[in-house]
Amino acid sequence: MFDLSPTEWTAVLLSLRIALVATAFALPFGIAIGWLLARKEFWGKTLLDGLVYLPLVLPPVVTGYLLLISFGKKGPIGAFLADHFGIVFSFRWTGAALSCGIMGFPLMVRPIRLALEAIDRRLEEAAGTLGAGRFLVFLTITLPLALPGIIAGAVLCFARALGEFGATITFVSNIPGETQTISAAIYTLMQIPGGDAAAGRLVLFAIILALAALVVSEWFARRAGMRVQGN
Amino acid sequence: MVRPPRGHAGAGELIVLAVDVEKELGTFKLAVRLEAAGGVTALFGPSGAGKTTVVNMIAGLLQPDRGSIVLGDKVLFDAAAGINVPPHRRHIGYVFQEDRLFPHLSVRQNLDYGRRMSGRPRDPDDFARIIALLDIGHLLERRPRLLSGGERQRVAVGRALLMRPGLLLLDEPLASLDAGRKREILPYLVRLRDDARVPMVYVSHTAAELRRIATKVVRLDAGYVVAAGGLELLDRVDADALG
Numbered sequence: 001m002f003d004l005s006p007t008e009w010t011a012v013l014l015s016l017r018i019a020l021v022a023t024a025f026a027l028p029f030g031i032a033i034g035w036l037l038a039r040k041e042f043w044g045k046t047l048l049d050g051l052v053y054l055p056l057v058l059p060p061v062v063t064g065y066l067l068l069i070s071f072g073k074k075g076p077i078g079a080f081l082a083d084h085f086g087i088v089f090s091f092r093w094t095g096a097a098l099s100c101g102i103m104g105f106p107l108m109v110r111p112i113r114l115a116l117e118a119i120d121r122r123l124e125e126a127a128g129t130l131g132a133g134r135f136l137v138f139l140t141i142t143l144p145l146a147l148p149g150i151i152a153g154a155v156l157c158f159a160r161a162l163g164e165f166g167a168t169i170t171f172v173s174n175i176p177g178e179t180q181t182i183s184a185a186i187y188t189l190m191q192i193p194g195g196d197a198a199a200g201r202l203v204l205f206a207i208i209l210a211l212a213a214l215v216v217s218e219w220f221a222r223r224a225g226m227r228v229q230g231n
Numbered sequence: 232m233v234r235p236p237r238g239h240a241g242a243g244e245l246i247v248l249a250v251d252v253e254k255e256l257g258t259f260k261l262a263v264r265l266e267a268a269g270g271v272t273a274l275f276g277p278s279g280a281g282k283t284t285v286v287n288m289i290a291g292l293l294q295p296d297r298g299s300i301v302l303g304d305k306v307l308f309d310a311a312a313g314i315n316v317p318p319h320r321r322h323i324g325y326v327f328q329e330d331r332l333f334p335h336l337s338v339r340q341n342l343d344y345g346r347r348m349s350g351r352p353r354d355p356d357d358f359a360r361i362i363a364l365l366d367i368g369h370l371l372e373r374r375p376r377l378l379s380g381g382e383r384q385r386v387a388v389g390r391a392l393l394m395r396p397g398l399l400l401l402d403e404p405l406a407s408l409d410a411g412r413k414r415e416i417l418p419y420l421v422r423l424r425d426d427a428r429v430p431m432v433y434v435s436h437t438a439a440e441l442r443r444i445a446t447k448v449v450r451l452d453a454g455y456v457v458a459a460g461g462l463e464l465l466d467r468v469d470a471d472a473l474g
Contacts, residue, residue, distance in 0.1 A: 127333070129292070
């Protein structure tokens with residue numbers, strides 16, 4: 001059942017790597033944006049709010065296209081990053097991670113924001129009177145109390161990244177070993193006569209992967225939730 | 232720079248805290264001038280008199296519009312000089328009406344929080360002395376959620392004391408407790424007054440409570456100090472059927 005071919009294994013491992021990297025890089029931004037939206041009033045907040053949720057409502061192909069023209073080799077941001085930092089996104093797995101991170105971002109920000117909004121600010125005040133500066137209060141009180149939301153956000157982003165198809169294939173194409181994730185591999189196999197069996201194996205694997213992620217996240221979330229509630 | 236009045240309080244004690252502040256909150260106007268020496272200074276008055284507003288300004292949680300706050304030889308706030316020391320550098324312990332214990336930390340970690348934040352080394356003697364004083368040694372490994380209201384408030388007092396404050400603010404620390412729990416905690420607070428040698432500002436609208444613990448009384452009403460002096464001020468208010 002699990003006798004995946006090397007190409008299929010490559011797709012699975014690549015998917016995992018892309019989803020992990022996407023989630024890890026999105027997380028600090030997700031916490032920062034979630035914090036801004038939960039705690040601060042500023043000009044353009046509604047705009048930022050809308051912008052964050054845009055990938056959720058736009059057709060993924062549109063997001064992919066926008067990424068291509070801005071982060072592609074000739075795109076303004078892509079060219080700048082390539083020239084100054086040597087970071088290339090187009091047709092690389094890093095590009096897939098970028099598009100997956102952006103597609104998962106709205107799902108990540110929402111639970112983090114809600115968790116931050118639910119925190120009793122008076123606890124942070126109390127921490128202040130006990131000698132903790134603003135950053136220490138954030139680190140020792142705010143962040144631990146928001147942890148269940150942060151985990152939920154990270155898991156949703158990871159799951160979205162694992163399954164992302166439209167934006168990724170539009171932005172970085174479907175190159176085996178570089179940008180061909182499980183989804184893209186299944187799609188490719190379905191186009192090939194006789195590829196059904198391999199596609200089926202990958203589908204099964206995708207289901208197992210998703211379930212495993214769900215179980216692990218549930219366990220983490222429960223532990224963090226218990227900690228926060230003080231059990 | 233505004234020099235706050237220095238000198239000696241009634242009993243010949245040195246002034247520890249000098250507050251001279253004004254604040255407008257919507258239609259509520261507050262102008263308070265008070266001094267506190269060692270012992271327990273009661274901030275006494277009906278609900279809405281501005282007692283919590285005053286302690287919040289002392290703690291640095293609320294910024295006065297005008298005036299100054301001086302603790303010992305340290306200017307904490309001076310509107311004219313543009314001085315406003317943030318709460319975490321004021322070294323003022325604050326026991327809130329609600330315990331505000333950190334739910335994700337054990338009692339021990341709650342008690343230890345102030346020390347950790349200031350980066351001081353552990354002091355087992357100090358720790359042992361205060362948990363003995365408040366009788367909370369058997370609670371150390373528990374989470375705040377599993378404590379009774381009275382236990383929680385005792386831990387909150389311990390947490391504030393263990394940061395080694397130059398001043399301890401207690402804002403109606405018994406208000407959220409029933410009569411039985413109040414009787415349970417009050418002796419600890421009296422012991423604290425006699426043992427800990429930390430000057431305290433104690434907010435309450437209950438004369439009976441203050442009669443047990445206060446050494447000096449400042450009476451507030453509608454944002455103004457209407458009287459300052461000894462415990463006899465509590466009697467007069469009782470006669471007025473306030474408190």
